[in-house]
Amino acid sequence: MIDTEQASIASPKVLTVSELNRLAKEVLEQSFPLFWVSGEISNLTRAASGHWYFSLKDAGAQVSCVMFRGRNSYIDWTPKEGDKVEARVLVTLYEARGSFQLTIEFLQRAGAGALFEAFEKLKTKLQQEGLFDPAFKQAIPAHPKQIGIVTSADAAALHDVLTTLRRRMPSIPVVIYPTPVQGKGAATQIAKAINSAHERNECDVLIVCRGGGSMEDLWQFNEEIVARAIANCRIPTISGVGHETDFTICDFVADARAATPTAAAELVSPSREALLNSLKQLGLQLNKNGQDLINQREQMLDYLARRLVSPSQQITQQKNQLAQVSHRLTIAIKQQLQNQQNSLSKLTLNLHHLNPQSVLTRGYAFAQTKDGKIINKSNQIKAGDAIHLSFGEGQAEAIVSKTS
Template sequence: MNAGFASAHDDFSRGILTISQLNRAVAALLERNIPLVWVRGEVSNFTAAASGHWYFTLKDGGAAARGVMFRGRAMLVGFTPREGDRIEVRARVSLYEPRGDYQLQVESMRRAGQGDLFEAFLRLKEKLAAEGLFDAGRKRTPPAVPRAVGIVTSLQAAALRDVLTALARRAPHVAVVIYPAPVQGEDAGLRLAQAIALANRRAEVDTLLLVRGGGSIEDLWGFNHEELARAIVASAIPVISGVGHETDFTIADFAADVRAPTPTAAAELASLPRAQWLARMAQAAQGLRRAQRRRLEQAGQRLDRAAAQLISPRERLSRQQDRLAGLARGLGAAWSAAQRDRAAEVGLLRQRLIAQLPDPARMAVRVDDLARRLRQCQAYQLAGLKQRLASHAAHLRALGPEQTLARGYAIVRDEHGGIVRQARTLHAGERLELNFAEGTAQAAVTAIEPDRGLL
């Protein structure tokens, strides 16, 4: 950090400065020469403005400095400082020019002496938020009329008495199941997560309240446990957190389906007051009576209309007799018509049957004619086949070896009976058989000469 200031400045080089020019120059010197620094002190005169900005004084035993933290930064702190709290802030040194007040413009804040815990809290919060564990879309609304409410807390906690008192006053008809677990200590977070898992396995309540009274960040540290946050998110039962005071925030608050500012408020969010439900039931009963009365009136009107349409049994019987007589007449007429139609259909079929009966004389003439035509076709086809056969035989004789041999040629066969086509396949002394048009002869190869042509 550069604690010295440059003496050369454009504004300072002028002869006479206005107050605005002087303050502007001093503000520029401070902001340019002092980087972001961590400062520890005690909070006093704390004010949370309607705009969301925080204004306070940070002091120690010998000095004080004004501080301001704007809304965007204040929303990320996770707690609201109170009068007398010791805190550590990371801030820029600046000057509020209209009044010439030196002030700290705070970027981040943590409780003094708890910086490591707070840093761990912020790291875990950022990690779980990146995984989507705090997403509003996955959170559920607890049932408005639970059959039973579960409470996860210590049996010795004052918060338990506050919750039981609030539930007994508001909803004495709702059963309460307590899942005891320590709310402070090294293994508190893990034990609380196990209690939530137990409640889910037993599945005997509709809403879970995770509660504890206020305390320091060390006292509430069990509710900043990662396993507890994951158990809350994995719970099939909606979880309402009510940990510490309204200004206390824990990881469990961000993971829960609903965050209540206090344990008593958590009990109030778990169920509506009995009187309110009784009033709703009375209103529903009145609506039911009105609906029932309307249905009875409508049924009465339907009964009146039905009664007006009723006729005496004698008249009904007379109408039925007339209708029966009409049906009998219609049936007789239909039967007669059907009989006539059947008789006409039988006559037509008889005529068609007579027309289809065979005529032996006519059929005999037709058979004789077909036999004559068959014989003529057979004779014609036979003559054609004989002519084709003679032609094929003459062709075969012309192509056969006998005609070739008759012209003076012979068939030469080797010792194995194979036909010899080329002289180079023979060797001297080999025995040959010569087939002529008439007879055969035996010969021997005396010499083999190259091809000299046939003539």
């Protein structure tokens, strides 16, 4: 028979699967503090919960990863299959499945740390030189006569820009300054294209653009040679590099920044449809204003017409008034004529009474000297003077024989 104590030593405690996984989890989490790991993303899944599930792999192995919603909401870019990344992680074990996995605390593109440091260093340098100063920004023309585009001739960004320009204002000519936008030496070629546009000076505005990509893909637009070419360009320049969340040194130096190449095309070109609609609205408003003015004038005309007296009535009234005035004038003239005739008769009668000739007819004579002076005093003549006598009928010459 086997002793009970010996049996206990020979048969250790049996763990459940849950207990085993819990112990393994504790050992892993205690053994591996927070650290960085690099790899390539594969099998990426974005769950409805907002969590991200994927694998990090290299040439020889892979490991399952999870980045919970509370953490992935802090990154300003969206990872995709094949992205090379650097992750700050905790090693853990998913107890329910016994799966070894990494819990991602922070995620960045591979090499982003060094690139970001270079980005910030150049940004600070150029900012101190005043290349970002708003006071030196040129205004983007509202109605450019010709638009220049600096980008790759076979880039999707060029297609997007040209499509947008044709849709919005197809009448504006476009000049393309082709250049590689990615790869070794691309920054120098981009700067040459910008300098060429500056020297030719044939456009009113210049778009520098390319589509989205990783920080490495867009790095050519973070090079100092490109930034200085934009700063020296006398043509107003719009930077349309990457997507909404992408920022490059070009964005800060350019006169304006657009979130995407398409947005750059929209910013630089007036909308033909909007202008036509605006013109239509102005036409409608003009017609309305004209009709309102006509209505006001017609209303005023109606008001004044009601104040007018009929011309025929006025003529009749004037005729009646003229007849009355004429009648009164005739009566007045006759009365005045009668009065004058009466006065004339009285004056004629008085004159007749005062007429010396009338006196002479009553036996008196009218005496005058030989030079025609009337003799009314005897001292006017003397004896021997010749005098002239006028009678009621006839005349006589006499010699004065005596005066007294």
